[in-house]
Amino acid sequence: MSSQAQPHHLAIDAQALREAVEAHQRYLAGRSGGRRLSLTYADLANTTLEGLDLREADFAGANFNRATLAHANLARAILFGSDLREADMRRANLSQADLRGACLRGANLAGAELPGCDLREGRIALQDKLDGFRILRHEHRPGELSYANLSGANLAGAQMSGAVAMSSDFTDANLAGAMLVGAKLTRAVLDGADLSGADLSGADLSGASMKRTVLSGANLDQANLADVDMSDVLHAPAAVVYVDDRPIDAVLADYESYCDSGGARGAVSDLSNADFRAMPSLKGRRFTAMVARGAVFFGLDLQAVQLQGADLSGCDLRGCDLREADLRGAKLSGATLTRADLRGAKLGPLTIADGRFVRTDFTRATLRNADLRGAHAVRARFLEADMTGANLDGCDLTQAELEA
Numbered sequence: 001m002s003s004q005a006q007p008h009h010l011a012i013d014a015q016a017l018r019e020a021v022e023a024h025q026r027y028l029a030g031r032s033g034g035r036r037l038s039l040t041y042a043d044l045a046n047t048t049l050e051g052l053d054l055r056e057a058d059f060a061g062a063n064f065n066r067a068t069l070a071h072a073n074l075a076r077a078i079l080f081g082s083d084l085r086e087a088d089m090r091r092a093n094l095s096q097a098d099l100r101g102a103c104l105r106g107a108n109l110a111g112a113e114l115p116g117c118d119l120r121e122g123r124i125a126l127q128d129k130l131d132g133f134r135i136l137r138h139e140h141r142p143g144e145l146s147y148a149n150l151s152g153a154n155l156a157g158a159q160m161s162g163a164v165a166m167s168s169d170f171t172d173a174n175l176a177g178a179m180l181v182g183a184k185l186t187r188a189v190l191d192g193a194d195l196s197g198a199d200l201s202g203a204d205l206s207g208a209s210m211k212r213t214v215l216s217g218a219n220l221d222q223a224n225l226a227d228v229d230m231s232d233v234l235h236a237p238a239a240v241v242y243v244d245d246r247p248i249d250a251v252l253a254d255y256e257s258y259c260d261s262g263g264a265r266g267a268v269s270d271l272s273n274a275d276f277r278a279m280p281s282l283k284g285r286r287f288t289a290m291v292a293r294g295a296v297f298f299g300l301d302l303q304a305v306q307l308q309g310a311d312l313s314g315c316d317l318r319g320c321d322l323r324e325a326d327l328r329g330a331k332l333s334g335a336t337l338t339r340a341d342l343r344g345a346k347l348g349p350l351t352i353a354d355g356r357f358v359r360t361d362f363t364r365a366t367l368r369n370a371d372l373r374g375a376h377a378v379r380a381r382f383l384e385a386d387m388t389g390a391n392l393d394g395c396d397l398t399q400a401e402l403e404a
Helices: 014-029 248-260
Strands: 122-127 135-141 350-353 356-358
Touching: none
Parallel strands: none
Antiparallel strands: 122 135, 350 356
């Protein structure tokens, strides 16, 4: 925020705030007595608004310094020019919010939803303290995210051109299609972030960490990449991927024929380290006992795929759609399943003989922000697995091995 002229924030007492929020709930529900919440330039520093439904509310120029907005629904809210420094906004919904010119320096936005949000420069109307609300002048301010925590946040398609995000943490964030033209990202941590199709032309990424970052289709023209750690970066896949000198689609067709015919037709191949992204989808296909250690499946549609007893250790399954997938007895040790959708997946034991079974093994796997709602994970092994932010609602973990 400017060190010269500052917006004059208006004090609001707890009772008035409570009544205004209640009227907004009636407004959202279409009930009588409803009124859209408008607290422009209000002083809401250190206020707790955790979990509230604040969709479409107008907080332009408001002071939320160190406020608690965790799990709040701020979809389509106006936060133009607001002061959100050090605010707790974990898992808040800021979809399509107007954050132009907002200051989010040091804010905690871990796991927040910000798709399509606008974090570009804003013109802030400053008020004359002597003459009341007469507009004195406008001040240009870029959206600021320096030192903010955006790990696991969804920023797909966000407008962040010119944004200042120095030393910010974007670990595992979804920045696919984001506009970051000329953004200042010096010393930012972008490890594991998805920057597919993002425009980073002219951005300053000097000193940034981009380990395992996905750069498929990203525009880095004239970007400053001095001292950037780009180890294990995932670029765009080849148009045609070969396994043992054969196109991967032909190899997979033979594999599936082998499974469907009980070994009478087709053939089995070792698909370790293969890049499956050349396939448009593997939805519903059958690859029982596949060996594909270290393979790349990033972002693929694997819904209802049959991979019983497969060896997928060390695989890249980030962002994959694994809903209803059959992974009974699969070995996923060391695999990366960040943001994977495992709703309703079969992760229980695979019976191999009377009284004998093989457990699904997620030992040392990364399941950060994965969705396991309704999954069947009876007796599954999750030893040393990173399950930070994973949604386990309704997941059957009976006799599962979990870290104490």
